[in-house]
Amino acid sequence: MGKASQPRQLDPAAICRSSDPLAVRELLTKIGDKWTIFVVLSLDLLGGRARFSELERAVPGISQRMLSSTLKNLERDGMVIREMFAEVPPRVEYEMTDLGRSLLRPTQGLVDWAKENWQQVREAQSSYDER
Amino acid sequence: MGKASQPRQLDPAAICRSSDPLAVRELLTKIGDKWTIFVVLSLDLLGGRARFSELERAVPGISQRMLSSTLKNLERDGMVIREMFAEVPPRVEYEMTDLGRSLLRPTQGLVDWAKENWQQVREAQSSYDER
DNA sequence: TCAGTTGCTTACGTTGAGGTAAGTTATGGG
């Protein structure tokens, strides 16, 4: 065998044009917005099924507008199912799908990473800022 | 023992106020922007160390402005080290830190999830859109 | 008649992310 690696011989842009990283970027853009991760984690904490108003209480600071649009996006992506009941006042329940639950695993990986390393990030920021 | 679970008895907003999920949201906001994930993956592919212009070529579509600011953020967060050489024309190299490399593990979890499930997301979107 | 309830939507304004294009610095080579 020759050298350990010569990645510069390959098309360097290959990774950014292949479909998987494109999907990851889309995924990260989706769950990287301001509220999605909190809504997903809260819904999981509430047993995987909750009413609109329960989520509203579970995610402090979120507005009805943002909760509504966040849930709509999650529903469109197949992460959540919306079920409405013909009652007055209306009752609507949101339930995580298998697909949504499956995303909790890699998400937990990020939660764990943050738990272990966020302090280090903070310190890096401080020492960068004070020069 | 009583019921299997009664999560609604707990403070439902607890998770969103605890520090770990707050860190995850910050983390997701950082790597959820338009270019960071591509820059990180490309830098890794290039052996963990690369010049500005190499990254520019590796990430098709990125502008100098965005590459510069993305790298600056990564440097500030301690993910990357910037090394400049007193030459003309200038040469600058960026190298991943251990912290940056450690983030690749949970990131790979997301890449794998996208690889397995993105098609399903697409289908969910289509069937949602056509009603 | 009227207030209260839930789960929204609509209107409007602000802010920041990101795109485009041009300028900058310092030097070697023709």
Add this chain to the structure above:
DNA sequence: CCCATAACTTACCTCAACGTAAGCAACTGA
């Protein structure tokens, strides 16, 4: 003298994300 080069920075503009506040539907109970 002037251009090329690498790695930026700066100026300017646009658009989408997000916040705030109000409106709405449909029925119940006082």
